[in-house]
Amino acid sequence: MTRLLITAINKTPRDDRYEHIQRFGGIDMDTNLPWEAPFDEAIAMAKSPHVHFFVHSTKSLLSPPISVGLYLSNYGNLCLRSDPNGVEADNLLSLPELSSRNMLSGLMNSSSRPTGFGIIEGERNKLARLALADALKKR
Template sequence: MAPRFEVSCINKIPRDNIYERIQKIGGKAGGGWTLSVAEVIDRIIAQREEFYVNRPRGDVVDIEVAISRFGNHYIKTTVDGDEPNNLLSLPECPR
């Protein structure tokens, strides 16, 4: 089984522009880490690592790779029926 990492922050500039993609995700494990979305996509597709978001209610939603109608890969959380978006609701990662 691939190691799992909790994602606790994102980097998206400008933060409130709905047309811009998330650039990096990060977590607190091991003193803190960040990865580009391209790196995360590669690691998920290769099944080397798994990523998830721990929601305020205490439940966990996995991050998966999806393909846009234009054929571009991107990350999203599995459908859980709740709003707001689990990734976009995370705070900014330190720079």
């Protein structure tokens, strides 16, 4: 199963409750590479039994992971949301705006990451930078 940590989102306007999140991004915990997906692709991925989305509290990566799954909005649309647990800091809208800087800070600043997340070194570090640079060129 592919485990995808969501670390940032794009939503414009941010406070409009009628507009959905346009993009999701974060770290693939199996490869330690950044990933990014538009809304429709993220919904399709969430439907797959082979993909598991999750978030951590914006206050601490040491917090337990919170699953992100599909739900049906009041308007009948499929959306992604973190499992309700009463903690606002792990809601998707609490995540920072998606940018190459947000994704790189999670990848390259290994000193602030807890053990168990895997640290990219040597060739894998180069591969991560190349993948991110390629993704940015496609924008």
